[in-house]
Amino acid sequence: MQRETRIAHYVVGTLTALSLVLLSLPLSSPVRSFKACASYLFDPLAYEGERGYRKIAETPSRVGELLSADIRNRRLQEELRGTVWLKATVETLSLENERLRRALGLKAPAGRYPLWAHVMERDPLHWYRSVSVDAGADRGVSLNDSVLGRKGDVPVALGRVVDVRPYTSTVLLLTDERSAAAAYLSSGTLEGLAQGEDGPHLRMNYLNSEARLVLGDTVYTSPTSATFPPDILIGRIAKVYPRDPFLTFQSVEVDPALDATSLQEVLILRAHPPRDAASESRPSLPEVPVEPPVVSSAAAVSPRPRRRRSVVVSTGTPAGLEAIPVDSQDAPR
Amino acid sequence: MKPLRSTGFFVGAMFLQWWWNTHLSYWGAAPQFLLTLTVFLAARRSAVSTMLVGFVWGLYSDVLRADLFGADALLYVLAAYTAGAVRKQIDLRAAGPLAAVVLILSWAYVVLIGILGLIFGNSFFWVGGVAAFFTPVLNAVVAGAAALVWGLRGED
Numbered sequence: 295m296q297r298e299t300r301i302a303h304y305v306v307g308t309l310t311a312l313s314l315v316l317l318s319l320p321l322s323s324p325v326r327s328f329k330a331c332a333s334y335l336f337d338p339l340a341y342e343g344e345r346g347y348r349k350i351a352e353t354p355s356r357v358g359e360l361l362s363a364d365i366r367n368r369r370l371q372e373e374l375r376g377t378v379w380l381k382a383t384v385e386t387l388s389l390e391n392e393r394l395r396r397a398l399g400l401k402a403p404a405g406r407y408p409l410w411a412h413v414m415e416r417d418p419l420h421w422y423r424s425v426s427v428d429a430g431a432d433r434g435v436s437l438n439d440s441v442l443g444r445k446g447d448v449p450v451a452l453g454r455v456v457d458v459r460p461y462t463s464t465v466l467l468l469t470d471e472r473s474a475a476a477a478y479l480s481s482g483t484l485e486g487l488a489q490g491e492d493g494p495h496l497r498m499n500y501l502n503s504e505a506r507l508v509l510g511d512t513v514y515t516s517p518t519s520a521t522f523p524p525d526i527l528i529g530r531i532a533k534v535y536p537r538d539p540f541l542t543f544q545s546v547e548v549d550p551a552l553d554a555t556s557l558q559e560v561l562i563l564r565a566h567p568p569r570d571a572a573s574e575s576r577p578s579l580p581e582v583p584v585e586p587p588v589v590s591s592a593a594a595v596s597p598r599p600r601r602r603r604s605v606v607v608s609t610g611t612p613a614g615l616e617a618i619p620v621d622s623q624d625a626p627r
Numbered sequence: 628m629k630p631l632r633s634t635g636f637f638v639g640a641m642f643l644q645w646w647w648n649t650h651l652s653y654w655g656a657a658p659q660f661l662l663t664l665t666v667f668l669a670a671r672r673s674a675v676s677t678m679l680v681g682f683v684w685g686l687y688s689d690v691l692r693a694d695l696f697g698a699d700a701l702l703y704v705l706a707a708y709t710a711g712a713v714r715k716q717i718d719l720r721a722a723g724p725l726a727a728v729v730l731i732l733s734w735a736y737v738v739l740i741g742i743l744g745l746i747f748g749n750s751f752f753w754v755g756g757v758a759a760f761f762t763p764v765l766n767a768v769v770a771g772a773a774a775l776v777w778g779l780r781g782e783d
Binding site: 301302305306309310312315316317318333343346523 | 747
């Protein structure tokens with residue numbers, strides 16, 4: 295204990311003397327050098343401490359900036375994604391607008407209530423048979439409503455509604471083998487029955503066996519059609535089949551004016567008025583009768599008399615002339 | 628204390644003193660952590676080693692001030708010596724006695740630094756009314772808190 299006390303005395307005496315020396319020689323060179331050395335040793339503490347303090351003090355603001363930047367980044371990414379969607383939507387709407395703008399030139403017949411609908415489904419196994427559209431009973435669609443398409447500004451017969459669901463409908467295309475429509479050729483008064491073949495073409499039967507048929511002749515729906523309004527374009531003659539000596543009529547192959555595989559919108563001519571105006575959210579066409587198509591001079595000179603729903607054609611059977619329903623869309627075979 | 632821990636404590640105390648003086652000093656009043664810890668260590672550790680530590684801490688304080696280089700070193704050494712002598716009579720491990728001794732030594736520091744200024748600087752160095760009154764109180768509070776924390780941790 296005594297030894298430690300003695301050492302403590304020595305130490306305090308030494309350090310006191312040293313301190314007094316430092317105090318008594320403030321301007322002497324050795325003291326300045328010592329102070330400079332001590333400053334050099336201790337300065338990093340203050341310098342680095344100040345830097346560290348600044349970093350620590352700035353941490354909350356930096357974290358805040360980081361969070362705000364992250365939030366801003368996420369919002370911008372979201373907006374960017376929305377912009378991409380918006381761009382795609384605008385492009386789609388632009389195309390649709392262009393189509394519909396041209397389609398507004400179409401005119402619907404009196405007594406029919408037009409409704410545009412989108413094609414939403416096609417069965418790959420029955421490509422030429424039917425399509426589903428996004429209009430159903432909720433929008434006043436009913437069974438056997440005729441369905442038209444558009445080629446440029448010209449309406450084209452497509453088929454009829456065979457199944458009506460609450461919000462969708464199924465359209466049986468003319469190219470389905472169960473479809474048939476009374477039709478006439480624009481080059482004259484020849485009338486026949488355009489029937490589907492489950493392929494891209496139609497077959498028009500029951501044409502007068504003595505008539506001279508011309509390739510490229512235009513085929514229109516007949517006024518006798520039970521489903522379609524009269525004078526709606528169906529297609530053009532693509533091929534004249536050789537005459538069968540055992541049949542009393544000729545047949546031609548008709549190339550449809552509108553490829554069913556390219557359909558995007560269809561015009562449904564509803565037989566009944568819509569139940570309420572609210573269901574008419576889409577643009578529809580003015581209810582003006584369809585203007586008759588431009589036909590050949592022969593047809594123009596002798597206007598076709600409007601007939602009723604059936605026509606008498608020769609079937610070549612021993613029974614001779616036989617009345618058959620020309621529009622088998624009403625009664626599928 | 629282990630060497631690494633001792634070194635961390637030694638440097639950390641200097642850093643704390645600088646940081647508090649720089650950023651948390653109001654009207655010149657700030658606790659003298661180095662002086663307080665010198666007395667605190669002298670009450671618990673060897674007076675010799677504490678005087679050495681106090682001398683270095685005093686030099687550090689002198690470096691941070693522009694005048695009277697060596698004054699803090701001298702006063703810290705004397706404070707450690709005094710605390711080492713007092714602890715033979717009073718138990719300075721308790722917070723109250725330690726705070727009282729720190730309070731007295733802090734006021735002694737204020738007076739002695741003025742006297743040293745008068746001797747070596749030709750004028751009585753007055754630290755200011757606020758600092759002269761509040762700094763010893765703050766030192767006593769720090770010493771008491773340190774003693775309590777030290778006691779709670781169960782360290783000798």
